[in-house]
Amino acid sequence: MMRSVSRVLAPLVNGATRGFAAETFAARAGEPVQAINETNRGPSGIINVPTRLLMGPGPANAHPRVLAAQTLPLLGHMHPPFLKIMDEIQGGLRYLMQTDSKYTLMVSGTGHAGMEACIANLVEPGDKVMVGVSGIWGERVADMSRRFRGNVIELQAQLGSTLSYTTLKENLLQHKPAVLFLCQGESSTGTHQSLAGLSEICKQTNTLLLVDTVCSLGGVPLFADAWCVDAIYSGSQKCLSGPPGAAPLFFSQKAMDKMQRRKEVPATYNLDLNLIGDYWGWFGKRFYHHTGPVSTFYAMREAMALVAEEGLENMWRRHNEMHHQLWDGLKSLGLQPFVENDADRLSTVNTIKVPEGVDAMALIKNAMDKYDLEIAGGLGPTAGKVFRIGVMGFNAKPQNMALVVEAFKDGLKQQGKLKA
């Protein structure tokens, strides 16, 4: 399909009288229509994608039914049948997050857009933002909060563990921040931050509790209302078995009140939740704000249906069981968790210490070359120190745990590092 020969178009006569080329192509008067540059013409042929089992920290493989929904014909972004699909997504998110709040939606963007939507709208210039840092997501939230002119206080957890209730309590009482950020599932370190007891203190200090659940939502318990969480963002491509490109959001009434009381609009129009909320019908009538990603929302409607059909209790149990099956296998090979304390260990993204003398990159490469299987390395503070295995969504099933263990076994064996 590539052609290397340039086609020279008739040059356009300047001024009011337009030449042939302009008429033909609807160019405007005076705009020089000229030879088309064919250098970059491409790509050619049909797209071809290898089939891989994505057992890293995400994306996990999407459910085939979810992918199939993306072939359905597009609807207009304001057509009633599409608005109904958006309503179904909102309902599904309420169930998934265990809330009766009106304020759920999917951001038309990736998990990072969800994170930024929360920060940009909840943080006003000068607000104290206390950020729990147990890996790169805390670091990123701190960075974003500074960009939106928050006054950031970072609480650093020890690498591979989480922040204790006592530390959080002391700091909350001392600083009384407007927002407290915690990462429930920290995919860079494999830690699971407990939210126990925080709602009481946050009420006392008038602090909004913002929680990152990108890699944990649907995989581990979360009760947004009962735990008095004020804001949640998540990702579509982890435990929810969707493609990346949509970010679940939730806000409590208290968080919504703060957003509506803002002295100035957020710097971002694209993620201004008072306007996006209008598109999702938070305040009654629906108004155009942007064109939702129609295919991706079809996919996420199906992802929500899968959650409803399986049921949260079954989902949480399945993720936990697969996590244990994985570790039973890994421990039988002599591998050890990076997160030493059981109570800090995340079930959906698992960090595995790279044993002394093992070439992690070679093991990862072997798994991909031989089994089309993704095993991931570390990220940020864990780079070079760990392997990461996702136990998420459609991929959280016995055959995949077995293959991951097999791939580790094979990789260690090749390096003569298998403890018999």
Place this chain on the structure above:
Amino acid sequence: MMRSVSRVLAPLVNGATRGFAAETFAARAGEPVQAINETNRGPSGIINVPTRLLMGPGPANAHPRVLAAQTLPLLGHMHPPFLKIMDEIQGGLRYLMQTDSKYTLMVSGTGHAGMEACIANLVEPGDKVMVGVSGIWGERVADMSRRFRGNVIELQAQLGSTLSYTTLKENLLQHKPAVLFLCQGESSTGTHQSLAGLSEICKQTNTLLLVDTVCSLGGVPLFADAWCVDAIYSGSQKCLSGPPGAAPLFFSQKAMDKMQRRKEVPATYNLDLNLIGDYWGWFGKRFYHHTGPVSTFYAMREAMALVAEEGLENMWRRHNEMHHQLWDGLKSLGLQPFVENDADRLSTVNTIKVPEGVDAMALIKNAMDKYDLEIAGGLGPTAGKVFRIGVMGFNAKPQNMALVVEAFKDGLKQQGKLKA
């Protein structure tokens, strides 16, 4: 699949010893695991979407091959075969925009995200931003530019026409703005802004020329390099026959230099182009910034292949021919263009005057009910005054023009308004 009965889980014993429920579901110590709220459980069943012909201002129907690509298995967002797909998209955009610039990519978001990426990165606090307003897109860019603390000067075009070379020249010379924004295709009014002659003045005033091509890219001529355009954003769901959810971007070296010389980082992390550029390999090595929308990028790779296969010259000609076929039919019914001057009229989004005494909503409803055909009303300054018909991408073909004309004929006939 909906169940109304709540299941009460064993409550968790507080403290270090975790109860049965916590073990089963991997809840953290002290977090109250409780009855699951089944109220919002849903949605149920398989998604069902009506088939409609989307002849409004977009989304247009996506090409089936483009939609089909979205069923392919996900790849990791940093896997080499996925990075290759991103490279192919970049190449395709270079051809489409007629540039050899390194700096093309797709923003992981909708057209609004593309617009905001340009503003957030090109505009520094205090910069003079001259915004050509010929409809709602100029208004929106003005709003965004203020949010990012630009000093906005609006140039208002007369409704249904565009800004003249003389007006633009005089204002550029007077204000010497850092950025000039123009909307090549203004979908709210159906106008086509000429860019003729502007590069000379912009060079003189050291102004970056930023152009909205959301509904025009691929449909009308654009030569980014030859016309010395500095920045372009576009949409995926118009003339490119893709789903919404990705926004083509382009920057000249001059625009890139300004972004790299910024005194402070932009307020947005999510759309910080120095970081997103790293993901797309603008500066050599590739770094993780966010997880690209994998399925949507598959789709856009196919959309780029369709452009390359048809060829720009053929695409431009086809859009122009269909525009004329449409108007031949509409004029035979006595309908008149809202944009009176031929030279201002956009071929990809067509605005049609609502004739005196015609009930526009009834005509639109008839087209949808009888033909599953979308005819759109006005937006912003044209609300209630016009019908809007898109002639874009996969939909720009003779049978669709014929059906649109037929639907107008039928609608007018029903209202006794057909001029014989």
